Amino acid sequence: MNRLEKDKVQFGIIGCGAIANIHAMAIKAIENAELKAVADVNIDNARKFAERHNIKEYYSDYRELLKDRDIDIVNICTPSGLREDVAIASARAGKHIIAEKPVEVTVEKIDRIIAECKRHNVALAGIFNYRYNKNYRIIYDTIQKGRFGRLILGDVYIKWYRDKEYYTSSGWRGTWKFDGGGALMNQSIHFIDLLQWYMGPVESVKAYTAQAVHRYIETEDLGIAIVKFKNGALGVIEGSTAIYPGLYDRVEIHGENGSVLIEDSRIVRWEFRDQEPLDQKIIEEKGLETFDLGSSRDPMEIPYELHKREIEDIINSLKEGKNPSIDGYEARKAVEIITAIYRAGETGEEVRL
């Protein structure tokens, strides 16, 4: 992979919608990073975005942005199912890529992007901002240290709500082609990624999916799955955008020697057979930091700090000539699980990964 040699790293954003604002604010907050240009098929979006963030160059055709030799990294913030062509063109132009979640809507599409990035020696990083919250990360570190012992059960419950306006304001949401699915692929993916990060690879899933409330979309607004992990542990996934008014998200990890529950990014149970000095602080302060991600009701209540941490991590990896920690293979895992859940829901069969 081409090592990033420059001190000041220059970025271009493709797709100037809601999440692109978070990327722009994150880049601005990073020392030695500059947002050089933006592109959006809708030139009004690109122009307004450029004005808001004080960027001189904006385009309606992302291929123009890719011609800019100063740009080292492109952040692809288009709708999920419209990333493959953009990513492949970016790789061919020699740009490193940061793709929003999910990298693309099928594993086949992601595999083609990974292959093209390899061919052109550029990195592919996938955004999973929740992993950069210290409360979620301490759970991962604690599993790696072995404090849980053998993992036996891992569950995620995402009882969120999105209103009709959310689905109808952008034509791509809730469609198979552009969103790749509904509540599971768009919203619950953050937690499905955390689950597999903690528990390890999934062996098989059984599932049901439903349109509980939002019957005008193509995809599910409620999905449940029973998961068997390769290490023998079991788990449950419940993800929805139909639970009025949007309640909470919860991750529950159980090992033979301990249990942790984290709700709305706050650690609400932290219990281990052995004791460690940091335990008391985690219990009293409900974790190591207080981030109200608040996305159970409002999709745009996202702090840019977590994107900033991930983008900084990506820059550091690229400067060392290393792959980003959430590379294409890592970001693909959640999509593989979710598409297996869809197949299981459709066929009524247990689907092996």
Ligand SMILES: NC(=O)c1ccc[n+]([C@@H]2O[C@H](COP(=O)([O-])OP(=O)(O)OC[C@H]3O[C@@H](n4cnc5c(N)ncnc54)[C@H](O)[C@@H]3O)[C@@H](O)[C@H]2O)c1
């Ligand atoms: N990490 C997170 O927490 C988070 C939160 C929200 C959205 N997202 C992801 O970000 C992506 C975008 O979501 P959004 O809510 O910002 O959508 P949005 O509809 O607000 O914005 C998408 C923008 O992309 C533009 N666009 C479409 N096709 C394009 C193309 N070929 N070239 C250039 N621009 C193009 C559209 O005109 C629009 O301005 C989705 O994949 C979504 O899953 C991630």
